[in-house]
Amino acid sequence: MNPIFIDGYSSHRRMLLALVLSSVFIYCDHKLASFETARTYFQSLVSPLQYIANTPKQLMDYASDNLVSRSQLMEDNERYQMNELLLNEKLLQLxxxxxxxxxxRKLLASPVKSEYKKMVAEILAVDSDPYSQQIVVDRGELDGIYEGQPVIDDTGVVGQVLHVGANNSRVLLLTDITHAIPLRVHRNGIRLIARGTGSVSQMEVNHVPHSTDIKVGDLLVTSGLGGKFPQGYPVAEVIYVSDSSEKEFAQINIRPLVNFNRLRYLLMLWPESLATNDRADSVIKESEQ
Known part of the structure; x- marks a missing residue:
């Protein structure tokens, strides 16, 4: 007579098997990059879902933008007029x-650097993991986006592209704990490395001697070292410098200029070499026609 209930693998064996398989998959992904193609495929596969999930928000934004009172419109109009006067005054100074x-520049025989190729992108989703500072934008491989591409907004550097899908891409923010960026002090040109802390409002600078001339309020800009971020773009402001000599290095905290909680539109940058090649290709195509 056959028993009704047959014992299978115990929970301990299943857990051991799961750990072994997880270790194998982590090693293959980290060392051999075996799942890059699958990651790109799934990134493209979930693109329609991200668009669908973003549709209610867009509808609500559209409704809230159009359902305003007459008094609100008058206040906005008056404020815009004041801003226009201020901007015109600043434009004259600029x-x-x-x-x-x-x-x-003419005196120093220093040619003006040509502008970088740019493309506007809109944020589709924000990573819900509190330990990962990443966002998804609506530009992908079909738009020429590539891994490691610098991303900025109207206030400063946002981060760099981490993964690329066909129609969207994942951007790693400066504040992620795995991200580091070479900077220089705008006031005196001192170079340093800033790292993310996992907080959207703070980053840190390590291994800086106490004698280094860095002050609270100093503006930090990209140094151009490493070849990923173009030089001269604003990144952060120094908010704290320790004066204690008990530690080997000074403790320096900085605040990013970008408000990561209010990001919506971003600017994707291409290096000057790629932009130059694109212009050359367009000239060749026009000459062939």
């Missing part, structure tokens, strides 16, 4: 500074 800068 034109004067630009003319002076052009004169200095």
């Amino acid at each position: 034109n004067i500074l630009k003319q002076e800068n052009d004169r200095l």
Whole structure:
């Protein structure tokens, strides 16, 4: 007579098997990059779901933007007029500074650096994992996006592209604990390395001697070292510098200029070499036609 209930693998054996398989998969992904193709495929596969999930938010934003009162419109109009006056005044100052800068460059025989190729992208999703600072944007491989590409907004550097799908990409933010970026102090040119802390409002600078000339309020910009981020883009502001000599290095905390909680539109940058190649290709195509 056959027994009704047959004992299978115990829970301990199943747990051991799961740990072994997980270790094998982690090693293959980290050392051999065996799942890059699968990751790209699934990134593209979930793209329609991300668009669908983002549709209610877009509808709500559209409704809230259009359902405003007459008094709100009048207040906004008055504020816009004041902002226009202020911006026009600043524009006059910038034109004067630009003319002076052009004169200095001619004197120093320093050619003006050509602009980088740019593309606007919109955020589709934000990573819900509190230990991972990543976002998803609506630009992918079909738009020419590549891994390691720098990403900025109107206030400063946001991060770099981590994974690329066909129609969207995943961006690693500066504040992620795995991210580091070479910077320099705008005031005196001192170079240093900043790392993310996992907090959207704070980063840190390590291995800086106490004698280094860094002050609270200093602006930190990209140094251009490493070849990923173009030089001169603002990144953060120094908010704390320790004056204690008990530790070997100074403790320096900085605050990113970008408000990561309010990101919506980003700017994808291409290195000057790629932008130059694109312009050359377009010239060749026009000449062939």
